[in-house]
Amino acid sequence: MRLTFAALSCGYGRTPVLTDLSFTLRRGLWLITGPNGSGKSTLMRCAVGLLPPIAGRLLWDGADAYRLAERYRWHLGYAPQETGGSPDMPVRAYLHYLAALKGILPARRAARVNEVITIASLTEVADRPVPDLSGGLQQRMGLAQALLNDPDLLLLDEPAVSLDPEERVRFRQLLLDLSADRIVLTATNLPDELDGMASGIIRLSSGRAILTEA
């Protein structure tokens, strides 16, 4: 598995926020860092395919990810930075719904939903409506849904920002475990927390990216 940014420029409309991104990510944990407003979330949206490239290409194992469309998204799990907008339904029901969208076989759905609920420590709130959850719990739910299809490419936008210290420690270990057999790309403005664990750090500044591999 390989995700390549090939001279990729992306942004909103025809106005690029990030230009000429050129690097390749392989299995491991990769961090995106940069000050607020540097384009971390934009890079995430480009990697998901929500924003089409203005120039250049995004390649998944050498094929154009934007053209692959749902065949590319079949490989990925994405947790956006912000939460909200989730339908007024219990956590478990919402995860069931997203499991169906991700193509999880009906016979395996219930078990998988329970599994990610356990991984994200959501057991106690599994039957509460999603909009009633606190910011931290909603963020954990974001992680849970991103893990549903056991993705090859896990994209997490500021995943630990609302977690309490104990959860952060557990979360670090989880990221490390997950990155053993997939690409984990996570945006963070707290790189120190994950430093030393990462395969590389992508630093964003003035619309450009510099990748430093470990």
Add this chain to the structure above:
Amino acid sequence: MRPTELERADAIARDMAEPMDAADLAAILNRLDDFSPAAPLTPPGALIERLRGRLPAPSRQRFREDGLSASPLATTLQFMLAQVWLFRPVWWGATTVATLIGLALTKWVGATPGLLVPPLVAFSLAYSMREAGTPAWEVELSCPVRPYQVVLARALVVLGWMTVLGAIAGSILHFIDGWQIATLGDWLAGMLLFAGASLLGMVCTGPRLGAALVLAGWVALGIRAISSTAPLHLWVLPNTTAALLGAACLAGALLMAPRFGKSVHQEG
């Protein structure tokens, strides 16, 4: 007391240091048999189990290797069916109650029940796209589905339920007033026309603005209808033309569905 292995070995060594003939040597070799290793008492299966823990762990099997559907058709069907879950009981209840109240009102003013359709359709489609422009919407679009599938699946749920409500309204009027089932035509034509217009408006301008534009159009048509002396029919077009125009708008909305993400970003 039996001599230890070490003592017996020492004794053999001492005996071998002495001059010996062939018979002595044969006797010593027989005594050496005591030192041959005994077959283990542990059954081989149990031994393998004990050793297995010392072997490198086999690589963990990924859930996605056998937990995901490989068929795009099956995935699409699952996705379409799952859309029904997004429509919460409050929507099913509210549209039913609105239809029954509206039915009484339209009967009171002598209007066609089709008058109820535009607000029901516009409200329902806006409700079906209520998370558009939010992070939850981004999560859905990160799944292996296409924007037109999202629009189509939700429109089908709305149109299906609106058809059921129309059939219920028509049946009630048929039993109360002996209305012709053909009045359902008004309902279906209005449903298609306003659903098409709503969806096209939503795809081009975003869900909230699209629904608002259609509702504004409905209000304008309503004022025009009320101020005229003609029987209170809402449509300015014959039913067939309205239905065909609505179907064309629906098709256009599906073709333009990839724009939906853009309009959502603009609106959100």
